[in-house]
Amino acid sequence: MTETETNAYDVVVLGAGPVGENVADRTxxxxxxxxxxxxxxxxxxxxxxACMPSKALLRPVIxxxxxxxxxxxxxxxxxxxDASAVLAHRDYFTSHWKDxxxxxxxxxxxxxxxxxxxxxxxPRTVTVTGPDGGExxxxxxxxxxxxTGSRAALPGLPGLDEVKPWTSREATSAKTVPGRxxxxxGGVVATEMATVWQALGSKVTLLVRGEGLLPRMEPFAGxxxxxxxxxxxxxxxxxxxxxxxxxxxxxxxxxxxxxDRIEADEILFATGRAPRTDDIGLETVGLDAGSWxxxxxxxxxxxxxxxxxVGDVNHRALLTHQGKYQARVAGAAIAARATGETLAAxxxxxxxxxxDHAAVPQVVFTDPEVAAVGLxxxxxxxxxxxxxxVDVDLSSVSGAGLYADGYQGRARMVVDLEEEILxxxxxxxxxxxxxxxxxxxxxxxxxxxxxLWHAVPSYPTISEVWLRLLEAxxxx
Amino acid sequence: MTETETNAYDVVVLGAGPVGENVADRTxxxxxxxxxxxxxxxxxxxxxxACMPSKALLRPVIxxxxxxxxxxxxxxxxxxxDASAVLAHRDYFTSHWKDxxxxxxxxxxxxxxxxxxxxxxxPRTVTVTGPDGGExxxxxxxxxxxxTGSRAALPGLPGLDEVKPWTSREATSAKTVPGRxxxxxGGVVATEMATVWQALGSKVTLLVRGEGLLPRMEPFAGxxxxxxxxxxxxxxxxxxxxxxxxxxxxxxxxxxxxxDRIEADEILFATGRAPRTDDIGLETVGLDAGSWxxxxxxxxxxxxxxxxxVGDVNHRALLTHQGKYQARVAGAAIAARATGETLAAxxxxxxxxxxDHAAVPQVVFTDPEVAAVGLxxxxxxxxxxxxxxVDVDLSSVSGAGLYADGYQGRARMVVDLEEEILxxxxxxxxxxxxxxxxxxxxxxxxxxxxxLWHAVPSYPTISEVWLRLLEAxxxx
Numbered sequence: 001m002t003e004t005e006t007n008a009y010d011v012v013v014l015g016a017g018p019v020g021e022n023v024a025d026r027t028x029x030x031x032x033x034x035x036x037x038x039x040x041x042x043x044x045x046x047x048x049x050a051c052m053p054s055k056a057l058l059r060p061v062i063x064x065x066x067x068x069x070x071x072x073x074x075x076x077x078x079x080x081x082d083a084s085a086v087l088a089h090r091d092y093f094t095s096h097w098k099d100x101x102x103x104x105x106x107x108x109x110x111x112x113x114x115x116x117x118x119x120x121x122x123p124r125t126v127t128v129t130g131p132d133g134g135e136x137x138x139x140x141x142x143x144x145x146x147x148t149g150s151r152a153a154l155p156g157l158p159g160l161d162e163v164k165p166w167t168s169r170e171a172t173s174a175k176t177v178p179g180r181x182x183x184x185x186g187g188v189v190a191t192e193m194a195t196v197w198q199a200l201g202s203k204v205t206l207l208v209r210g211e212g213l214l215p216r217m218e219p220f221a222g223x224x225x226x227x228x229x230x231x232x233x234x235x236x237x238x239x240x241x242x243x244x245x246x247x248x249x250x251x252x253x254x255x256x257x258x259x260d261r262i263e264a265d266e267i268l269f270a271t272g273r274a275p276r277t278d279d280i281g282l283e284t285v286g287l288d289a290g291s292w293x294x295x296x297x298x299x300x301x302x303x304x305x306x307x308x309x310v311g312d313v314n315h316r317a318l319l320t321h322q323g324k325y326q327a328r329v330a331g332a333a334i335a336a337r338a339t340g341e342t343l344a345a346x347x348x349x350x351x352x353x354x355x356d357h358a359a360v361p362q363v364v365f366t367d368p369e370v371a372a373v374g375l376x377x378x379x380x381x382x383x384x385x386x387x388x389x390v391d392v393d394l395s396s397v398s399g400a401g402l403y404a405d406g407y408q409g410r411a412r413m414v415v416d417l418e419e420e421i422l423x424x425x426x427x428x429x430x431x432x433x434x435x436x437x438x439x440x441x442x443x444x445x446x447x448x449x450x451x452l453w454h455a456v457p458s459y460p461t462i463s464e465v466w467l468r469l470l471e472a473x474x475x476x
Numbered sequence: 477m478t479e480t481e482t483n484a485y486d487v488v489v490l491g492a493g494p495v496g497e498n499v500a501d502r503t504x505x506x507x508x509x510x511x512x513x514x515x516x517x518x519x520x521x522x523x524x525x526a527c528m529p530s531k532a533l534l535r536p537v538i539x540x541x542x543x544x545x546x547x548x549x550x551x552x553x554x555x556x557x558d559a560s561a562v563l564a565h566r567d568y569f570t571s572h573w574k575d576x577x578x579x580x581x582x583x584x585x586x587x588x589x590x591x592x593x594x595x596x597x598x599p600r601t602v603t604v605t606g607p608d609g610g611e612x613x614x615x616x617x618x619x620x621x622x623x624t625g626s627r628a629a630l631p632g633l634p635g636l637d638e639v640k641p642w643t644s645r646e647a648t649s650a651k652t653v654p655g656r657x658x659x660x661x662g663g664v665v666a667t668e669m670a671t672v673w674q675a676l677g678s679k680v681t682l683l684v685r686g687e688g689l690l691p692r693m694e695p696f697a698g699x700x701x702x703x704x705x706x707x708x709x710x711x712x713x714x715x716x717x718x719x720x721x722x723x724x725x726x727x728x729x730x731x732x733x734x735x736d737r738i739e740a741d742e743i744l745f746a747t748g749r750a751p752r753t754d755d756i757g758l759e760t761v762g763l764d765a766g767s768w769x770x771x772x773x774x775x776x777x778x779x780x781x782x783x784x785x786v787g788d789v790n791h792r793a794l795l796t797h798q799g800k801y802q803a804r805v806a807g808a809a810i811a812a813r814a815t816g817e818t819l820a821a822x823x824x825x826x827x828x829x830x831x832d833h834a835a836v837p838q839v840v841f842t843d844p845e846v847a848a849v850g851l852x853x854x855x856x857x858x859x860x861x862x863x864x865x866v867d868v869d870l871s872s873v874s875g876a877g878l879y880a881d882g883y884q885g886r887a888r889m890v891v892d893l894e895e896e897i898l899x900x901x902x903x904x905x906x907x908x909x910x911x912x913x914x915x916x917x918x919x920x921x922x923x924x925x926x927x928l929w930h931a932v933p934s935y936p937t938i939s940e941v942w943l944r945l946l947e948a949x950x951x952x
Contacts, residue, residue: 018935051936055878060548067543067553072536072562077543079552086548093878321935324943328929348930355930363934371934402531402569431910437931437939438913444931445923453804454824454831455913455920458839458847459494459797460527463913 004127005136007112009035011334012126012140013147014118014280016106017044019311019323020147024111026331027143032338034111035138037118037128043102045149045169046320048094053172054192056093058365060086061199065367066430069404083177083200094173120144120281124306127281143306143334146293147327148280150273150312155242163247166268168193177201178265182254184242185270186213188364191225193268194234195366204234205262207254209241214370218377218426220391220410221370225428228367275313297352298345299330308334316356329353348444358423359444363433368409371436374424374443377414386417390472394429397468398460404430413439413469420449431462438463449473480603481612483588485511487810488602488616489623490594490756492582493520495787495799496623500587502807503619508814510587511614513594513604519578521625521645522796524570529648530668532569534841536562537675541843542906545880559653559676570649596620596757600782603757619782619810622769623803624756626749626788631718639723642744644669653677654741658730660718661746662689664840667701669744670710671842680710681738683730685717690846694853694902696867696886697846701904704843751789773828774821775806784810792832805829824920834899835920839909844885847912850900850919853890862893866948870905873944874936880906889915889945896925907938914939925949 011027013020016038027034041048060081068074095101106113116130118138126138152167154160166174166181171193177200183190186208198204206213206229213222213229213236226236241257245267252267278290285304287293293309294302295316301307310330311323333351336343343351364370377389394400394409401407409429416423425439442452453470457463487503489496492514503510517524536557543553571577582589592606594614602614628643630636642650647669653676659666662684674680682689682705689698689705689712702712717733721743728743754766761780763769769785770778771792777783786806787799809827812819819827840846853865870876870885877883885905892899901915918928929946933939 046935052874052878055875055936059878060546063543063546064549064552067539067549070536070539071565072558073540073543073553075558075561076540076555077549077553082548082551085551089547089881319935321932321940324935325930325932348927350926350929355932359930359932361932361934363937398528399531402528402535405565433934433937434907434911434939435913437911437933437937437942438917440933441914441917441921441923441928441931445917445921445927447917447921447923450826451824451921452917453826454801454835455917456797456801456831456835456837457913457916458837458909459522459795459800460531461839461909461913463910464797466913 006139007035007136008139008141009033009112010140010142010338011035011145012037012138013145014126015044015147015149016042016102016113017147017149017311018046018320019149019327020044020145021102021106022324022327023145023147023310023331024106025109026328027334028109028111030331030335030338032142032335035114036106036111037114037116037126037138039115039117041097042099042106042113047102048097049169049172051320052093053090054196055365056090057086057172057196058192061195062365062367062369066404069406069430071405080201081199086200087175097173114138118280120284122284140306142338143308145308145310145330145334146277146280146313147310148276148313150318151276152269153272153274154269155271157242157245159244159246163245163252163267165245166266168270171268171270179203180205180264182207182252182262182264182267183270184268186210186215186222186238187270188214188362189270191229191364191366193270194229195232198229198232198234205264206234206236207240207242207256208236208238211238214364216376217370217372218412220412221372221426221428224368224408224410225366225370273312273318275315277313297354298333298343299326299353300333316353317360319360319362322356322360325355326353355444359440361436361440363436365433368429369431369433370428371432372424372426373436373440374422375414376424376426377412380414380423385423387414387423388417388473388476389414390469390476392465392468392472394462394465397462397465399462399464400429402460403462411465411469413473415449415473421446427465429462435463438466482615483511483612484615484617485509485588486616486618486814487511487621488614489513489621490602491520491623491625492518492578492589493623493625493787494522494796495625495803496520496621497578497582498800498803499621499623499786499807500582501585502804503810504585504587506807506811506814508618508811511590512582512587513590513592513602513614515591515593517573518575518582518589523578524573525645525648527796528569529566530672531841532566533562533648533672534668537671538841538843538845542880545882545906547881556677557675562676563651573649590614594756596760598760616782618814619784621784621786621806621810622753622756622789623786624752624789626794627752628745629748629750630745631747633718633721635720635722639721639728639743641721642742644746647744647746655679656681656740658683658728658738658740658743659746660744662686662691662698662714663746663748664690664838665746667705667840667842669746670705671708674705674708674710681740682710682712683716683718683732684712684714687714690840693846693848694888696888697848697902697904700844700884700886701842701846749788749794751791753789773830773832774809774819775802775829776809792829793836795836795838798832798836801831802829831920835916837912837916839912841909844905845907845909846904847908848900848902849912849916850898851890852900852902853888856890856899861899863890863899864893864949864952865890866945866952868941868944868948870938870941873938873941875938875940876905878936879938887941887945889949891925891949897922903941905938911939914942
């Protein structure tokens, strides 16, 4: 190709992760023409280096822990996990890092895939540099949607490059189990990956700068996870910074702020995320390269009526499911604006990603599981709501005791005292992962407390914690 | 005692199962004086011969099945369940059929317990015949609440008594595993107990009069359970009646309508329930002994302003959790009427058991689990709602595939097309038991479809079936 080819579309989507895929799906469903640009694998971080592999790795750990807590069964669950079988299963769930299936799906919805690196080269214009170095210009009559996601953020430690540290990508795709693993961080990636690798046979040391794990959640979540990880054999050191890392004869050495020297075979940095917006031509449309992109509730970038930023890049909620939700909203908004339809932009309308503010759910697939939706008590108070938190010890629920011998867990419901609705719910304990969606519906649905009394939990399930929470609120 | 003692209360409760306990709790909390009469164990059927023992027996079966479907773990789950450990754990969960704990709880709320057989001997009057034959008369200023529950109904087969058949009581409290077990019936008790005893080592033959299992639920529920039970080794014969049963030299012989002769060590009749109202003096207040007691939404018996029938006896929903719900409503209604307070008797008000009509949840703890709430498609159509059912194959949900290799399951949502709310949801599959409460909140909360789109399921959980259901409805 000697001359640059130009193709015109209604919508150009940068990034073919789950978020980009959903923008493409919704705009195609509305009859718009859509191009999708991807420089790596179609399916994105989630499919190959995050949700899918991490959960494929975690499920055996959780299922084994569950089975070992059931009298009559526990005795027959012997020995460690079969690490090679677990890793092979993980490979299956990432389709062995091949994207044929997802490419086929994009094709089936009639979106055009451009492989290569896409950069804005002006308003409504994206230039794609293909693997062969050739360039194509894509123009977008209606919208460009930036769905490039995020990458692991690494701290500025000298010599870090030579150490070849793990990020979430290596931690979810590693082919062998390191004998010793240092994990830096205390958030979701850190706790999930510490859980996996400790269970698969690594000796894990978790170095946490802050006071505890999962700092953005209710405090008891991190406390219960820390207890469980410690019991599983991990060494957790909170209030610990890392001052230097080196690799000597294959061995990683981390030196902490207090001068402790910790050796390991690998080191994982799970120290936050950075937006993948540094090389997508933002500067050509007056935006800062490498910045998170602020958007309104239709996911449109402030000040640019043709530009959308959907998923991690807008920094509203760095979660696949929330990005997909935003993608559905953004896709519908793009389509509505294309046809001149009035937007349902009021809170909870079809063109407003209201849940981003009030009802973001998250499940941490550790043992015990942690699941939360909406605001923590601290967040609700900070937001100016007049709230009351009620807590229930999950061991008081019959269904929990039946689920696991010696069940340990905790639930909190944050009630808005003015409106008598829920602002947030947090559950920690074995088997609570699927239970959080009940809270998500209650919070997003703004179902009043008086009506929740009519939502009867089946006896004897763990869901009966709902009755205990309502009673605790009534009797408080 | 030569003279009959009389004690006056505000409320007299007949039956100290979970339902009676909750009526006592709510009336005591309102400051009324309450007596509770119980002829067997405080805690009732649920604690000793139903929910608790059955779920203690089922949990190891389900947990083992779950564990064996997880690559990397499955190989290490060897051999059968340890039946003696399972039975011992069941004994623990029934407190070895001793009620000290529950007696202590009744005492703690300040309710007076009368051990003995209670019978109405006129309006607002209950006479208790104690274990020593002595009588006490209890009078009730405000209300008598009949919470005597139900018992297994046995068919009128000649010679049945000599066979000493199992009912739900024996099936949940048996001390040894029969080599061969015949189960008569196709409902919840039949499927759950067939699941338990087949897994503990019995050879189970299930004789079902009707066309399939779980006939009151969506048809696919019974179909999936039948497939799984058959795969587990049970012999299921539908469309099969039992004409006679005998026990010869210890062996039970059942002869079917087609002349087949089936031998077993024990035979379980799970053929429905009968109200325990045959010997409680109903005839002294103009009601029929042995009948179910029709009530209004405050659980008050039609035509008797002082008489309440709560739980199984009113035949609204024969489920512990629903009986407890009714007990909370009835207790509140009794208290409100006692103080002359206006009742919140409108639908979904605090004094109306509205969920009985619209949002009864049920979990069947089989493998796969079955969970449903509200109306099935057939029930919704029969009730005159204009509805549409949308189905989703659970194997299409990422979280399901991660939960279990080769996941098989199905979900149905019944949407009211006029009001755009859900009339019912049914889920069948491993791990769906805790997921149904999300549907219970959606149905009882009458959360509109448009709002359910903002209740984002966490990725990758089985709860993402919600997104698939909404998409299926949107695209239908």
